[in-house]
Structure formats: structure tokens, C-alpha cells
Amino acid sequence: MNIAVLVKQVPDTNEIKLDPKTGTLIREGVESIMNPDDRLGLETALMLKDAHGAKVTVISMGPPQAIDVITEAMAMGADGGVLLSDRNFAGADTWATSYTLGKALEKLLAETRLDLVIAGRQAIDGDTAQIGPQVAEHLGWPQVTYVSELKLEDGSLRAWRKLPGGVEEVVCPLPAVVTVLDAPQDPRWAMVDRLLWACGPKSPIRVWDAADIEAPAKSTGLRGSLTQVMQTFSPKSERKTDWIEGTAEEQARHLVNALSQRNLI
Amino acid sequence: MAVWIIEENCTGCGLCAKACPYGAMVIEDKLARVTDRCTECGACLAACKFEALASDIEQEPIPDLSGYKGVWVFAETQEGKLLPVSRELMGEGGRLAAELGQDLCAVLVGSGLEPLADELASLGAKKVFLADDPRLAAYATLAFTRVLADMIQAHAPAVLLMGATPLGRDLAPRLSRRLDLGLTADCTQLGIDKETGNLLQTRPAFGGNVMATIYTPRVRPQMATVRPGVMAPPQARAGAQAEVIKQEVKLLDSDLLLKLMSFTPLASQGVDISQAKTIVAGGRGCRSREGFGLLAELAQEMGAELAGTRVAVEEGWIGVERQIGQTGVTVRPELYIACGISGAIQHRAGILGSRFIVAINRDANAPVFSVADYAIVGDVFKVVPAMLAALKEAR
Structure with missing residues (x-):
């Protein structure tokens, strides 16, 4: 049994803000x-490994520092890792x-059999939930999304x-x-000895660039993207506040009227 | 570096820095500078008004897309009825179609759905594309993908909208990848770029802290999923007729591999406030567990879920599974009523995706009012009972 798990390194989105002057994202210190x-997807894979024995390989695309999520995954129990890193992927x-x-999964498939690819349902920076189904289509495999428990037969x-x-079963x-949005148990902790192994000279982590996976520049990164970002802005500026005056009774009646006109109650 | 600054022309105005989606352009000593975050997207080039930016980025020409016409709405159904989001998309799709001067069309995929064509016509559809087959009675990703791909290739629409439901978020990415189309998820606002006719797709990102407007310049149809409950459904016009176009359903055995074994409806005790349509939330200003009892009464009257701030959870007034904010749950209800909540940034970040926010607080300077649609400066213990009375009166 061979399982590939897709992981992404994301900024802790609760701390992401727009610079009010320039309108650009502030990423420093996040x-x-x-x-x-x-x-949760990794925990699901590791539970299958515990139950049936499996080789779990984590794959992440990102800048060089994204290797941290791969070493963390290996410290939790993954057997191997691949970082896809290339300027052209940005x-x-x-x-x-x-x-x-x-393309990276194709390269893995050329090396070894793969039975299952597990991904998180969505990433907290984009919340799109598109990568799992799109990777399934790339491979021509069926997809099962929104999974909270998984068993092998x-x-x-x-x-x-x-x-x-x-x-739904x-x-x-x-x-x-x-794609996974929950797991039957909390994700396990990283083990220090495994972490030392994953960071050490005998680490099996591999780093692949565009040439390694034979991905042409016109199909990756911003150049390969079919959608483009036109602008980003802070969301709260949209609200126009309606200040409701009067006694508590008048305020309450005004509010209930306004809400029912908008079909909110 | 593929983008560089022509220093004698640069005024340090900052337009390029503002246009850069990646924060790669900085202004130093009244001059722009490109940092290594640059992804060579070219957004800055279009923004500069002083010919101070140059680049060797090769812009591929935009292909002729004029053959793609029509705004399509995937009309999702459940037990033979349209979902509310399908109606909402007909309203929004109609507006976009009018702006483009093209037809609004609905797409029905399922079994025995033809009777819905009249309803879709009353919601503005000029054409209804129908794929009707017993094998499509239950949703199956690969079968629906094949049918929709065949329809799109036969009729070449300009836009395809779907609800951002679990089904839509399962189907749309699969379909977009099969046909190599751009797809934007969970849009909350749509528009048309007057110059290019491109669909402008605005969506929240980074947990709702940032909004992004996205477009798909080179391929058609432009696909987007739209968050349920955000768009307004149209006024139905009885008696309107639509042309029904039947699609031949060709499936492979491999499209029907997934077997549905059972379905267990969720027991109601499992609380998931992130899915709530209406939320009544309390903070420090509710003062006690009894104060929360008053909010619970309001929540019950409105069919809302009860929630609270970190302070309310730490005080033991409400359970941690109902905590909203940075360390709690991010919510996106239709209506959020904040009672006695000052609105620290950590809390505001968790509610910004709400469609309407009502804030009730004694302090007119409370930060929560900066994100409120309706602001009531007043005592929760007076306003909430008055709301209860007004709600009962209105019933």
C-alpha cells in the first residue's frame, strides 16, 4: 500500500491583514x-499505515521554507517527502x-505503485477546495471529497x-x-527522534524543480494560471452603518422592520 | 529580474505597489523597487502612469473569444426541486446576461427534471439545457462532469455559474480541469468588465480578512461558484417560456464507479455554528450566565444559533464550541447580532464574512460598530427584551 498526502504550508490567516496605505498584504511576522x-489528511493516512502497513509520502509545493511542513509530517510518521520548489511555480x-x-504524482507513479492520494479538503488561505478534485482529474482517478473517516477494503x-x-457512506x-475535512482522532504529535531523522543527513526528503517533473513554464505558476488576481482590498470598507436612534423600543422596532424587509427574519 | 524601474520617470507615487497582488513592489526614497517576491505577473505595468516600469515579460495574445455566448446557471436540485441557491444564481446570472447582451440559460442534470424548465423560464431562462437520464438520478461526480463537458463543448457558453454547495464544490473543479477552464470559488460578488466583457469575480480570501477580484482573461466559459445566500433571487414572471434543449447522455461504466451505501442525517445536538444562517452572540456586556439566558431567548425566537466571545467562554457563560473569533470559529451567517460585544480585532476577523451585522453596545465608540450594518447604541438588557416584544408583535 502506497499513499501520497498533499500538504500545504499556509500563513496563519487570522493574522493576515492589508496594509491600509498600500492595500497590499502584510506577511511580515505572520x-x-x-x-x-x-x-487531518496526514493523520488519516497514518491511521491506515497503523492498521494495514503503508508507505506514506508527503508532497508539498512551495518556496524552499515549505520544507518545514514536510519535516513536520515525517516527524509525525510519514516515510518520505517531496518538496516541489521552483521560481516558475510561484x-x-x-x-x-x-x-x-x-506532474509530480506522475513521476512518483513511474517509480512505484500508488493506491491512494489524500489531500485536505481546502487550505485556510484560499478556501477553494479545488486542488483535490483537480488532481483527481489530472490522474484520471475517481474522487471522494469531504471525508471524515476512511477504511480500506x-x-x-x-x-x-x-x-x-x-x-454519506x-x-x-x-x-x-x-479529500479530508475531519479524522476519527486528533492528529498525532511529532516525535523528536523522527524530526532529527527528517532534518538530518540521512533524510529521504527530495526536492524537485520544474525540470525534474517535466513541467513547462507555460503550464506552471502565474504564467500557467487561467485566473488572474485583478485587485485585493480590505472587506470592511463595504459596510455603511445605519445608526438607529431612539428609545430601546423604537430602536428594536426599527431594527426588526429593517431585518424583515431584507428577509433576514 | 523581469520587471525594472526607469528611475528618471519614477515619481514614487506608489500606484505600482498598490497594484501588486504579492507585495513585491516597495517605495524607498521616493523610488519604486522590485523585491524578490515578484512573480512577474505584470500587474504593476498596467498601473504605472509615468512610463517608469519596463519588463521583458512576454504577454501572450488573448485569443478570439467572441464565439462564446450565454450566461449559464447550473440549476442544482434536491428531491426534484430547485435549491434556493439555484434561484439566486438565476437572479445574478440574469443581471450579468443583460449587461453582456446575451441570453441567460439554465442547465438541468438529473432524472425526471423536465417539469422544472417552466420554473426556470419564470426565473428568466431563455433556454434550458436538459440532461435527463435515470443514471443521473443521484449525483455522481464523473457522470455529471461528462454530461456538462459535452454540453459546454456543444454550445460554448461565456459564463458558467454554480452554487458553492458541497456538490458544486465537488463538481466545478473536476469539470474546470477536464476542459482546462479557470474557476473561482465561493464568489460573493460578480460583475462585468465593460471594456473586455470579462467576468469580475470577487471572493473572500485569508479567512475573510481580504477580498480579491479575479478574472479569467484567456479561456471560456469563465467558471465561478457562488456562496449560497449572498445573491438575491429574481421576481418570478409567470407564463414565461424557455426553449428546452435536450442533451444526449453518453456515460462510461467508469463514470458510475462510486457506490452510495447509506446516508445518516445529522443528529441535531452536534453544533456547528460555522454553518448557521443566523447567529446571536454575546460578550462581556452580557455580564452573566443569566444575561446569556436573555440572548438564548432571542436566538430561539429568531431560529438562530447562540455564540459568544472568548471572554464569554472563559467566564463559563457559553461552551467553547460556540466561541467566535481568532481562537474560535470563523462564521459567515446571513445575519450576525452582536450583543454587548466591544469587537476586538480577533473577534471582528471571525465575523467579517457575515452578510449583515447588527451591533448593540452601550459604548458608541466600541470598535464593533466599524463593521456593523445596523448600529444600536444602548443597553442590551433594554434593547433585547424590546426586540423580543417587536418580533412577537411582527409574527
Whole structure:
């Protein structure tokens, strides 16, 4: 059993702000973390490893410092890691990102069998939830999204999908791509001895650039992106505040009227 | 570096820094400087008014896209009925179609859905593309992807909108990758660029702290998913007719590999305030557990979920699973009512995605009012009982 887990290093979004003067993102001093859904995806893979024995390889695309999420994943129990890092990968939208990840998975598939790819449902910096399905399409594999629990059966997987209205149980043949938004247990802690191994001279982490995965510049990064960012702005400027005056009774009545006119109550 | 500054022309005005989506342009000593964050996107080149920027970025020409016409709305259904978000998309799609001078069209994929064509016509559809097949009765990613891909290739629309529901967020990325289309997720605002006809897709990013406007210059159709509840549904016009165009359904066995084994509706005790439509939240100004009892009454009257700030959780007035803010849950309800909450940035960050925010606080200078649509300066213990009375009266 071979499992690839896609992880992303993200800024802790609660701290992200726009510079009020320039309108650009302030990234200084913002901590980088492993995307929470990806951490749950890794835990799901490691639970399968505990139950069935599996080789778990984590893959991340990002700048050189994104290697930190790979070493962390390996300290938690992953067996190998690949960092996809190249100047040409910067500024990618989800099309270009899924293409790059897809090319890396093709290279892994040329080396070894892969039964399952697990990704987090979405990343907290973009919240798009597009990478999992797009990577599945790149590979031509079926996809199971919004998964909270995963079991392996003979040649297939059984997954529980956590949807707003309830839980759907599905069976899907392998190989497949699964996106995860929860796991039956909290993600495990990193082990210090494993961390030393992952950071040390015998670390099996590999770094691949565009040439390694045969990804042409026109299909990666900003150049390969089909969508472009036109502008970014701070969201709160949109609200025009309606100050409701009067006694408490008058204020309450005015508010209830205004809300019901907007069909909010 | 592929972008450089022509220093004698640069005035240090900062337009380029403002235009850069990556924070790669800085102004130092009244001159612009490109840092190594630059991704060579070229956004600064268009912004400069003084011919002070030059670059060797090769801009590929935009292909002729004039053959793509029509604004399509994927009409998602459940048990044979349109979802509310489908109606909302018809309203928004109609507005965009009018601006483009093109037709609004609806897409129905399922089994036995033809009766919905009249309703879609009443919501503004000129054409309804229908894929009707018993094998499409339940949603299956690969089957729906194949059917929609065939339809798009046959009819070449300019825009395709879907609801950002679990189904839409499962289907849209798969389809966009199959046809190599650009896709923007969870839009809260759409518009048309008058010059180019491009769809302008605005969405929250970084947990709602930043809004981004995105466009898809080179490929059609332009795909976007739209957050449910954000757009207004149109007025239905009874008797309107739409042309129904039936799509031949061609599926492979491999499109129907996933087997649905069971469905268990969620037990109601599991609280997930991130999904709540209406939230009544309290903070320090509610003073006690009893103060929260008053809010609970209001929440019940409004069919809302009850939530609180970090202070309210630490005081034990409410459970931690209902904490909103940086260390709690980020929420995006239709209506957020903040009672006795001063609104520290950590709390505001967790509620900015809300569609409407009501703030009730005794202190007119409380920061929460800076994000409020409706501001009431007053005592929670007077205003909330008065709201309860007004709500019962209005019922």
C-alpha cells in the first residue's frame, strides 16, 4: 500500500491583514503552519499505515521554507517527502497548482505503485477546495471529497463523507483521490527522534524543480494560471452603518422592520 | 529580474505597489523597487502612469473569444426541486446576461427534471439545457462532469455559474480541469468588465480578512461558484417560456464507479455554528450566565444559533464550541447580532464574512460598530427584551 498526502504550508490567516496605505498584504511576522485540513489528511493516512502497513509520502509545493511542513509530517510518521520548489511555480492558481502536483504524482507513479492520494479538503488561505478534485482529474482517478473517516477494503475504500445535512457512506475502487475535512482522532504529535531523522543527513526528503517533473513554464505558476488576481482590498470598507436612534423600543422596532424587509427574519 | 524601474520617470507615487497582488513592489526614497517576491505577473505595468516600469515579460495574445455566448446557471436540485441557491444564481446570472447582451440559460442534470424548465423560464431562462437520464438520478461526480463537458463543448457558453454547495464544490473543479477552464470559488460578488466583457469575480480570501477580484482573461466559459445566500433571487414572471434543449447522455461504466451505501442525517445536538444562517452572540456586556439566558431567548425566537466571545467562554457563560473569533470559529451567517460585544480585532476577523451585522453596545465608540450594518447604541438588557416584544408583535 502506497499513499501520497498533499500538504500545504499556509500563513496563519487570522493574522493576515492589508496594509491600509498600500492595500497590499502584510506577511511580515505572520507564522506559517501546516494547513489544518492537510494535517487531518496526514493523520488519516497514518491511521491506515497503523492498521494495514503503508508507505506514506508527503508532497508539498512551495518556496524552499515549505520544507518545514514536510519535516513536520515525517516527524509525525510519514516515510518520505517531496518538496516541489521552483521560481516558475510561484503565483499559481488552482489549475496550475493541480497541474504541478499532478506532474509530480506522475513521476512518483513511474517509480512505484500508488493506491491512494489524500489531500485536505481546502487550505485556510484560499478556501477553494479545488486542488483535490483537480488532481483527481489530472490522474484520471475517481474522487471522494469531504471525508471524515476512511477504511480500506479489498481493492477499494469505504469513506464517510461529512456533509451539512448528514453523513454519506460510499465505496470507491482504488486508486482514488480523497479529500479530508475531519479524522476519527486528533492528529498525532511529532516525535523528536523522527524530526532529527527528517532534518538530518540521512533524510529521504527530495526536492524537485520544474525540470525534474517535466513541467513547462507555460503550464506552471502565474504564467500557467487561467485566473488572474485583478485587485485585493480590505472587506470592511463595504459596510455603511445605519445608526438607529431612539428609545430601546423604537430602536428594536426599527431594527426588526429593517431585518424583515431584507428577509433576514 | 523581469520587471525594472526607469528611475528618471519614477515619481514614487506608489500606484505600482498598490497594484501588486504579492507585495513585491516597495517605495524607498521616493523610488519604486522590485523585491524578490515578484512573480512577474505584470500587474504593476498596467498601473504605472509615468512610463517608469519596463519588463521583458512576454504577454501572450488573448485569443478570439467572441464565439462564446450565454450566461449559464447550473440549476442544482434536491428531491426534484430547485435549491434556493439555484434561484439566486438565476437572479445574478440574469443581471450579468443583460449587461453582456446575451441570453441567460439554465442547465438541468438529473432524472425526471423536465417539469422544472417552466420554473426556470419564470426565473428568466431563455433556454434550458436538459440532461435527463435515470443514471443521473443521484449525483455522481464523473457522470455529471461528462454530461456538462459535452454540453459546454456543444454550445460554448461565456459564463458558467454554480452554487458553492458541497456538490458544486465537488463538481466545478473536476469539470474546470477536464476542459482546462479557470474557476473561482465561493464568489460573493460578480460583475462585468465593460471594456473586455470579462467576468469580475470577487471572493473572500485569508479567512475573510481580504477580498480579491479575479478574472479569467484567456479561456471560456469563465467558471465561478457562488456562496449560497449572498445573491438575491429574481421576481418570478409567470407564463414565461424557455426553449428546452435536450442533451444526449453518453456515460462510461467508469463514470458510475462510486457506490452510495447509506446516508445518516445529522443528529441535531452536534453544533456547528460555522454553518448557521443566523447567529446571536454575546460578550462581556452580557455580564452573566443569566444575561446569556436573555440572548438564548432571542436566538430561539429568531431560529438562530447562540455564540459568544472568548471572554464569554472563559467566564463559563457559553461552551467553547460556540466561541467566535481568532481562537474560535470563523462564521459567515446571513445575519450576525452582536450583543454587548466591544469587537476586538480577533473577534471582528471571525465575523467579517457575515452578510449583515447588527451591533448593540452601550459604548458608541466600541470598535464593533466599524463593521456593523445596523448600529444600536444602548443597553442590551433594554434593547433585547424590546426586540423580543417587536418580533412577537411582527409574527
